Amino acid sequence: MKQVKIHDKNFQLFIPYEKIRATIEKMAETMNNDLKEKNPLFLCILNGSFMFAAELFKRISLIQTEISFVKLASYRGDKTSGQVKQLIGLNEVIEGRTVVVLEDIVDSGLTIENIQGQLKLLNPREVLVATLLLKPDALIRDVKLDYVGMEIPNDFIVGYGLDYDGLGRNLIDIYSVANE
Numbered sequence: 001m002k003q004v005k006i007h008d009k010n011f012q013l014f015i016p017y018e019k020i021r022a023t024i025e026k027m028a029e030t031m032n033n034d035l036k037e038k039n040p041l042f043l044c045i046l047n048g049s050f051m052f053a054a055e056l057f058k059r060i061s062l063i064q065t066e067i068s069f070v071k072l073a074s075y076r077g078d079k080t081s082g083q084v085k086q087l088i089g090l091n092e093v094i095e096g097r098t099v100v101v102l103e104d105i106v107d108s109g110l111t112i113e114n115i116q117g118q119l120k121l122l123n124p125r126e127v128l129v130a131t132l133l134l135k136p137d138a139l140i141r142d143v144k145l146d147y148v149g150m151e152i153p154n155d156f157i158v159g160y161g162l163d164y165d166g167l168g169r170n171l172i173d174i175y176s177v178a179n180e
Contacts, residue, residue: 006158006164007167011175013175014175015150016173020055020132020173023149024052024149026149040066041066041067041094041097041099042057042066042102044069045071045111045115046071046072049132051104053102072115096125098124098126099124100129100130101116104161106133106145107154112131116143129144129146131148133150133174136151155177157176159171159174160172162174
């Protein structure tokens with residue numbers, strides 16, 4: 001089985017790129033149908049969601065759509081800090097618009113809860129959330145997710161934009177921490 005070592009941890013192949021791509025293609029097909037008269041603003045949460053957002057956005061066939069980026073952080077190493085800080089804000093006017101938040105992974109739900117709260121203060125028409133990965137066993141907040149690519153166990157993962165202390169984002173596949 002394919003393995004990588006990042007910092008002090010060994011990771012094994014968990015989700016190959018082909019499965020990631022197929023999942024994103026299905027998500028995009030659904031979004032193209034759901035959002036076709038809405039002129040949505042896709043809002044990518046950096047840093048982790050950049051690969052998911054790029055892959056998804058290439059498959060969004062809507063002519064009237066935009067993408068923007070905000071940077072939020074809640075992780076240190078392989079543990080959540082429990083606090084979400086906004087590092088880079090939103091520059092677009094979203095009043096009356098459909099906003100689709102693009103997140104790489106939802107585990108505790110803290111980041112999504114935070115961004116939904118911030119966005120609702122700006123009076124959008126609606127705020128939808130699309131996540132490539134969901135860890136249902138890790139959820140501690142009751143957040144509404146409109147598009148979920150895959151549900152996964154509560155394992156620490158890297159790759160496809162997800163990192164371990166800054167490393168591993170460039171891996172095309174997703175890896176989970178290896179049982180030692």
